[in-house]
Amino acid sequence: MARKINLRIWRGDSTNGGLQDVQVEANEGEVVLDVIHRVQATQMGDLAVRWNCKAGKCGSCSMEINGKPRLACMTQVAAYGEDETITVTPLRAFPVIKDLVTDVSFNYQKAMEIPAYAPPADLKPGEARMEQVDVERSQEFRKCIECFLCQNTCHVIRDHEENKKSFAGPRFFIRIAELDMHPLDILKNRKRTAQEEHGLGMCNITKCCTEVCPEHIKITDNAIIPMKERVVDIKYDPARMFSGLLKREKRN
């Protein structure tokens, strides 16, 4: 049941590049990554593409397919029309290294800037007790496979290189939310630092990140919005502001 399809692949590096058209065979049930591999094995031996598990679990084969951020291993060729050209391009928010491979080191840098899990000092191994309902909130965010599609699609940084310095992005907002909701984490002010150091306030909840998440994590509804609401409570709560003033007066 093989048929020929038209594939348009972006090829090049950080200095220049462009779209190239190829015809390639596609078999029943194949995903876009399969046909890219076929191109690689038969026509372009040096075509660069990242992939690992080919089962939607590692988040390596992130790219843009007909302009949409997607995992190539989870995108069926059959989802496109018989005569439709499938265009594959590298993630736009990150610098191109070669062909479909981009430099995603921004994300690993941001990961280092989020303070680690902090259990109580007297907690001993094996003694942790947590209710399933309590761990489930954080477990949702720990499903993240770090494909960085949410980072790629987020308009705060997608076309605004200048914002990258002060904006951690949706992947790391769910990391902060995960730790903040972890039943045993004792580090205070995670929400406040999300706002003050990681750019939570720059997000205007358009939910683009949630839409592209292959793990269907409700990034905006379950992580970002609850944190934004709490930040408002903490930072702009009149009672707290008043008591803060009193404390300051006392200190003075």
Add this chain to the structure above:
Amino acid sequence: MTNALERHKYDVLVIGAGGAGLRAAVEARESGLRVAIICKSLFGKAHTVMAEGGAAASMGNANSNDNWKVHFRDTMRGGKFLNHFRMAELHAKESPDRIWELEMWGALFDRTKEGKISQRNFGGHEYPRLAHVGDRTGLELIRTMQQKIVALQQADKREHGDYESHIKVFAELTITEILKENGKIAGAYGYWRESGSEVLFEAPAVIIATGGVGKTFKITSNSWEGTGDGHALALKAGANLVDMEFLQFHPTGMVWPPSVRGILVTESVRGEGGILTNNKGERFMFKYIPDVFKDKYADNEAEADRWYEDQDNNRRPPELLPRDEVARAINSEVKAGRGTEHGGVFLDVSKRLSAEVIKKRLPSMWHQFYELAGVDITKEPMEVGPTCHYVMGGVEVEPDTAAAVGVPGLFAAGEVAGGMHGSNRLGGNSLSDLLVFGRRAGMGAAAYVKQTTATPVSDANVAAAAARIEAPFARSGGENSYSLHAELQEVTHNLVGIIRTGAELKDAIEKIAEIRKRSANVAVAGGRKFNPGFHLAFDLDNMLLVAESTAKSAIGREESRGGHTRDDFPGMDSGWRQYNHISSFDGTQVSVRKQALPFMPKDLFDLFEVDELKKYMTPEEIAKGGSN
């Protein structure tokens, strides 16, 4: 090239950033050493993320009768008593601590009603024993350790002003050579995948944690990374591989559509009550319970079904036999013409569990089938068949330190190490293995580094390693690495697969040698920058050595045991149980010899009923009653 060569000096170099490598790196760093971690992919993408079911540890949370002795017994039985007893003992004793430790680092396992870590049933384990997070346990493990490494880097930043002062991850870098000076480890050589430029690491200790060899085979659950790099690097560095004939074909890989053939369907599906049927609707596993397991597995449906509610008074369903048994059974059903349309059997969980429970306990399986095969597993059965999943064989190591036998400064842990699982690994024992022995490799390497002096790598050694990387670019019109890889996979699939014969193995050895000869003439198109054709040329070299070692070990072992089934020698032979197969490499070819298997000491021997041991051991061994 040498003039501009990028050079790094570390105390410990860890090759591989899956569970074992990361656990080793944490341990070495916490011993005060400077550590480099080499990742072939991006950080956090290693094949450990694919582990689904869980990590086996006898915490006793689900059944308080569980303890390390029961786990030890199950592991030895699963491996058909070919396991290195000391590794199985350390593993069973230490895995609970390793799981609790992960929890201290932020892992969030599923919970019991009392708020403890929940444990699930799995093949070959007497009690519910697998700590898990739905069916994405591997992801939780790797992310937890990735985040632990970041936590260590944050501490270094506070103390030394630099995140990467004491532990640095080199992502997308491939090691092509382990370097020795005066018979001791001195470092390693490799290239950045991104740029193709070369890197020299100088380190007195190298820990190999490169995982498996699945890509040597056509149908596999492994990603492109599973090309036996560490097995080959170790062989070339003068280490031995033990028992390379033992490969685990996981009974349940996807079979349809073709593009996903081989992708894993977690054993948890059976652990949660999934049943296997053939095209006649027959629940066939009852026909395949081997004698050694007859008293532990139900021989009728009623009892098997009752077991899910009452484990104390019923025997287990035969779907939960060790993986080698289930894989062979499925293979036989399909060969006998009782398979599905696409050459598998049916695995059905929809009849026992509600849609809601299936989506909660097996969420990624539901997605995988829905999105890749158009099958809704809450309503219909899956089609499954055996897939090459895990290599039990690997680097011969000292159990306590994970030191590679014969090469001072070299260590190995995780799937790349041999001995722990004998002839067949139980599900769930891989994640606990990599935690237990990853830590021990880190400790072993740290102790070694503290009593040795680092030797600089000589220019001649560097020049030879550099020349090897350059070679495929200098050729034109040579062989294509993609086609040679496909040819190798055909040979292993057809001749060294799940059922083997002497004649086919002989044929395989010749064909592998022939492909290896041609691979010396591989030419690479394009430049050095992120060039997969170039990368595959080196992976291919490794896979060929692994395949040679496997085929040569397999032709020697004239019996069937665990992950090695000989059609011409169908029985298990207690004489053969007394031997390991040791592969070594002389620079041109792999040779295999027999070596006596270390015998259990009396205290471990006495954990078993003599009647059970009689099924595996010779009368002389039984009479000896354990070594002292």
